[in-house]
Amino acid sequence: MKYLRNDDPELAQMAADEEKRLENTLNLIAAESHCPRSILEVLGSAFNTKTIEGYPGNRFHAGCIYVDQVENLAIKRGKTLFGAEHINVQPHSGTSANLAVYFSVLNTGDKVLSMSLPHGGHLSHGHKASITSRCFDFSHYKVHPKTEQIDYDQVRKMARSLQPKMIVVGASSYPRLLDYEKMGKIAKEVSAFLLADMAHLAGLVAAKVIPSPVPHCDFVTFTCYKTMMGGRGGVILCKKRFAKRLDQTIFPGCQGTSAVNLIAAKALIFKLAQTDKFMRVQKKTLENAKALAKNFKEKGYRIISGGTDNHQVLIDLTCKKISGKAAEESLESAGIILNRNVVPEDEENPGKVSGIRIGTNAVSARGMGKPQMDRIADLVDQVLMNPEKIQVYKKVKHDVLTLCNAFPIGMEWSK
Ligand SMILES: Cc1ncc(COP(=O)(O)O)c(C=O)c1O
Secondary structure, three states, rough: OOHHHHHHHHHHHHHHHHHHHHHHOOOOOOOOOOOOHHHHHHHHHHHHHHOEEEEEEOOOOOOOOHHHHHHHHHHHHHHHOOOOEEEOOOOOHHHHHHHHHHHHHOOOOOOOEEHHHHOOOOOOHOOOOHHHHHHOEEEEEEEEOOOOOHHHHHHHHHHHHHOOOEEEEEOOOOOOOOOOOHHHHHHHHHOEEEEEOOOOOOHHHOOOOOOOOOOHHOOOEEEEOOOOOOOOOEEEEEEEEEEHHHHHHHHHOOOEOOOOOHHHHHHHHHHHHOOOHHHHHHHHHHHHHHHHHHHHHHOOOOHHHHHOEEEEEEEEOHHOOOHHHHHHHHHHHEEEEEEEEEEOOOOOOOOOOOOEEEEHHHHHOOOOHHHHHHHHHHHHHHHHHOOOOOOHHHHHHHHHHHHHHHHHOHHHHHH
16 A cells, blocks of 8 residues: 555555454455455556446457456356356446346336345335336335245236236345246246346355356346455346347446456456355355354344345344344444344334344355354344443453454465
């Protein structure tokens, strides 16, 4: 950071503080992970300079010899990794990727069936606060009130009566496996396109520790910075027959120049995703989530859907008489970072919500395993059961630091 320290010491200090914060706290945010240092290097590399429009071999600016190689490499590696017929590596984000899919095959006003946000879905799946709901006519399926899992019979019923042009399967806070095959059959029955949004799950899918949506879906979108452990940005996979429409919808349709440093980071993480280290992290991520769910259950917490099949554990804190917001804030003051989360049929004030979402991706990337999950569950419980007891928070913060020091960021990756 020597150049940054020279040009802007104030900002350099913030970057150093952030690095220290990450190192010294337990990151349980399901939508983040610690990426390999090589990802940070390529993000800050010379690839940041180049302005590109169009696709390799058909650009609108000169000087693309090396960036064409980079994009082709990302395309080749991404297609192989996920077994996709076509890939577009240019989306700036998961939301841009979803928007491009919608606009590539839908007309404004077309019907789309997706998961309700309070039941696990994402803003970009037609939530009223998202521009997607102003462009298309979304209806939402929910989880079953008893099992808190997707009720595929209900989805089928809704699909038959609504006759949507597209069905979306994928979520931000759904701890269970998604049955892409069943969704594929439902979509076929009603002649709808099927989009799987695996933003949260891409790393687990890449490591083949959970099933892939690719064989069953017309489109698959994902982000590279959650379980995928890469840089930021989105990716779209699709069947060959949609390739041309999709590429045109990304550029020139809804994006201009693309971020070459992000594309380079995508190429890199697609290579690293085939290594034993990556697989080990993803396997641990799953095992750790199961261990946490079991631990919290034994401590009397209510786990949404009764458990987990992925990297997330969703906890309803209603029976503990603490809101999600209060839990998030207390835990942060003790060095444990997670986010409050709405739970199905949440009756709490929308600013406070009733739940918390715990992700094991970042702690698993640090190399933590089952013994550390037992410790983490204890520490979280101590904070939540002792509201405003500063002495408890201080002790937990100290224990968090000890745990973090034993598992420095990057240690697992450098093994
Ligand atoms: C399921 C899902 N889709 C899309 C997105 C959006 O990604 P981005 O924030 O990169 O636009 C997210 C992000 O949290 C997500 O969880």
